[in-house]
Amino acid sequence: MPELDVSRISAEVARLCQQVNLEADPAVLECLEREKRGKGERARAFAADLLANAVAAREDRVPICQDTGMVVVFLELGQDLHLTGGDLEEAVQAGVRKAYHEGYLRKSVVDDPLRRKNTGDNTPAVMHTRIVPGSKLRLTVAPKGFGSENASALAMLTPAQGREGVIKFVLATLREKGANACPPLVLGIGIGGTMEKAALLAKEALTLPLGRAHPDPKYRALEVEIVERANRLGIGMQGLGEGTAVLAAHILEFPTHIAGLPVAVNTCCHVYRHAEVVLEGK
């Protein structure tokens, strides 16, 4: 059975956390270049600011955004891979600790939601681990800022509310909270499963390449319609009415119960942070 020392997982988590916080997603920058040539003086100015910001981050080695997020880590662990050298969860946390200390990233995590004492090292990360066939480990790191996390929501719709119900819920969420989430936004939308499955799908949808088209035409049409209608709400860049508010919507779906239609929307700002690596054992 191939073996993988968990210290490699720590090192990769640390590397990816720093990378996504300092280097803007080129696909987002492409969208901003379009906005810079688009309609509205204010929107063009914001796009120019955000493009200049990406350059400043790279040149000065400071994060794109001061909110360097709470780290979410997805692990797909092949069942034929043997992890050695320590505890997997602790290895991930050690990687986060290293990245936030050595990378001058902001420590934004409190130890308890009500007591609220800063943990000082940005741990713990939120981990989602799945055991899959094979002998590789797929590691996805997605630090999430809370300006946009706070603009997320979940609803347990009825089957009768259907497709239009999903759209209306997403639009209502944006109307209420979108302006504060640092638009232009990326939407992760989870449909189906149970309550927590829908939320998890929405989060996973924010690890897909920007603007990835759903392979199922029915869901692709839904993604397109959501983006179109969202951009007619008048939110605009930065919530000031001009330019594009939603760059993309990514849907992930899952079978659900005869009585239900769970839907979750996880909102992400233009700092679309996600990176993955596949590790193999020896």
Add this chain to the structure above:
Amino acid sequence: MKKNKVSLTLPLDAEIVGSLRVGQRVLLSGTMYSARDAACALMFGEDGTGVPFPAEGGAIYFAGPSPAPPGRPVGSLGPTSSYRMEPFIPDLISAGIRAIIGKGSVGEKTARALRDGGCIYLAATGGAGALLSRAVETCQVAAFPELGAEALHRLEVAFFPALVAIDAAGGNLFRG
């Protein structure tokens, strides 16, 4: 410099604050303070300390910096969402604050409190913390060091850019 950019020196003069209108771009220079959720709660919550700095004509920036890498005065320092600090805005205005800098919209009640208190709301570009940090010359913890990133920071800024989003005459860009 474009003619529609207004250079402002801190602390702010009440008359100048009153003359600013939504849509104008401003460049702030001088001393301002950054605070966010936890520092506001320590200032204005139960047994609050009040504002631990000279607030008359002052500007408060809703923000929490990332740590300064070697050779720089501060890390990334963009605005955080202002709506979370709305409960504290009337207290800030009472203390003498004349400019609030943040991102995103605030409610009608807060917009009225701003207008009645002769205070402007300035929107800084959200998610442009690296760029905005270039306008920061020094950044020091001024109070509540135990809060880490959420401590109250004293900032010396030069030509810090923002957009007037709510003015003292009742104009509000977020109302569309």
